[in-house]
Every structure is written in C-alpha cells, then in structure tokens.
Amino acid sequence: MLKKTFKNKSESLSVLGLGCMRLPVLKGEDAAIDYDKAQEIVDFALANGINYLDTAHGYHSGESQKFLGKALVKYPRDAYYLATKMPMWDVNTQEDLEKIFKLQLEYLNTDYFDFYLLHSLDKGNFEKSVDFGAYEFISKMKAQGKIKYIGFSFHDTPDVLEQIVEKYDWDFAQLQINYVDWKNQDAKRQYEILEEHDIPCIIMEPVRGGALASPGKKARELLKKAKPGKSMASWAIRYAASLPNVITVLSGMSNMEQLKDNIETCTDFEPLSQAEFTLLEKAAREFNRKDMIPCTACRYCMDCSFGVDIPGVFKLYNSYVESKNKEEFLAAYKQTHTDSGAENCTKCEQCTPRCPQVIDIPGELEKIKNLVTKM
C-alpha cells in the first residue's frame, strides 16, 4: 500500500482510507450495521496496509462511530489513524460542542482523535461555527492532546473556501474531488486554494458515491480499451491519488470485492500519465451527457418527515437512466418504494439545504413521480 507522509513527516498515511459511511447493513436499513461483515472489512483493510479510518457523528444514523469503537478494540491504538467530525448542524449552543465531543470519545472508545474535522462546512455551517466558537473549541482539544490534527470537510464554492482557509490555521482539509467534479463542481479551483495555502488535502467521494463505478457505456468503452483488466473504480481512485497535494483518498467501501479492488489499485500504485488524465477528461464529458441525478447517497438529507427514501429513489432512477429498462425500473420501484416513493413528497423543502450536492430534491422527485405515472 502506497503511504504518504503528512505535514511534519512524522505521520505516514495510507493513500487509501476506509470511509465508514457505507458499511454493510442488515435488511437494507442504514442504522443496522452488519457487524460481522463490517468487522471483516475493517480487519482486511488493516491487514492490507490501510491505516486511516474515517467516520462521523451522523454516519449510519449515529451507529458508525459505535461500531468502529467496538471493531478497533483488538488493535493497539497506534496501529491506525482515527478521524471523526463535529456535525455543525446539530450544534445549537456552545455546550453542544463539548457534549458531542465527549460522546464521540466514548463511542469510539478512545482518549484522542488523530484527525478531527468540522463536518461539511458551507457558508451557513461556517458562519454557525464562527458564532459558536467551534474552531476555538477544537483548538483547545488539540492543546489538551485530545486531537492531533484539526481540519474541516467542505461543500460550497471556492470563494467560501477562501474565507475559511484565511480565517483560521488548519492542519488539513477534506474536499470532494473526482474526475467529473474537477470541472462540474470547480474542484480544480478548490484543490488549488489548498495548495496555495499549503494545506494537505484529503479526498472524499473519489468514485462519486459509486456513480463512477458505472460511468456509462461510452466512458466504460474508452477506459476498458486503455486498460482491459482494470475496474472503472480503479480509474477514479488513481485519478484522486495521483494529485500531489493529496495525502489520502477515502472510499466508503460496502463489500470485500470493492475493498480488494481498491487495495489492489493502491498497492504498487501507478500514478496517472498525462495521456490518462486526458482520457479521463473525455470519460467525464461522456459521463456528463447522461441525465443522472448527482446524488452520492451521503444521506445528509434524511430523514424525510414524509417518509421519502430520497437516496434510494434517486439510485433507482439513475439505474434506469443507465439501463433504459422501463419494466425493470417500475418493478423495482413498486417493490421497494410502496410507502417511500417520490409521490410522498410534499415539497416542504426541509431536505434541500442539507444536500451538499445542491440537488433540487423536490424538483427531481416531481420529475420521477411524473415518469412513473406515465410509464
């Protein structure tokens, strides 16, 4: 496994990090982590050189940290780097910062976090973090030895990122970068801003919530022709890990097949050549021709008070865009979304501000509702 040195060169991070937001679950329920299968993933990851584990207070409806705390008990604390995040949307008083942080230490069964982030900063969450003194709080935790490195994850425009990096000193930052969002979400400019401020970058969503594992027929043909034996996800991981200011690339792996494929990509790692960067630009153009909803299944929009399974509905719709198979789509939709389909949306708009991909959720659901009605 390729390792990258971090900042003062005393830390050596695996270029592939295990994101713990898409662990295997029972009966399709996000909160019901399948402990046996998830433990197998953690064990295999650590045995094969992955040493960065990333979780957050909200992942798996609050269960990811609890699982990880139990899964890591058998390992010495210095065998891995542990990262978790402060959910600014759950902070309504200054005391909440301390309360949540204390719970996180307890759930994760540890005295300290190696990497600690203010979670999903956008303009609103950043302003809230300033109002509540969140940076000052995590700096205090760092001074007390409860955090080694402080950072933030980010979803907004480059000008907001400029404000954040100029206001405080950060040890690292986490960005959504992949070969499609490099242009679509101005990830290129965001990456440059971190470079200009000498802030090491951690990447999230390198495979865009799994979408780049099935990037469409034309993109697939291009990439298969160049490397017939390699998976679509391997291209996405190599793209992210080839950027020089990147220290680790997080992937939320849900099964052993994905984990083994990503480990293979990052062992004897082959950086992208200039010709391959150009090829991925072409693949991104082909990907963008499809009418897919850019949902990464992060679930920040959930729960919907009216029962809509927002990421589930979008996932089914995206498979339909890919396959164009109406019968298959309708059958799956009726089977899995009797009470949680697009038609339950009341357009209350509660979910919309929580979506880091800025998807017009009620608008997209309306489109899907109309499609289902016409079929």
Ligand code: SF4
């Ligand atoms: S807009 Fe629709 S999907 Fe979003 S929270 Fe309201 S009812 Fe649920």
Ligand code: SF4
């Ligand atoms: S709709 Fe947005 S917030 Fe909801 S799961 Fe998809 S990307 Fe995440």
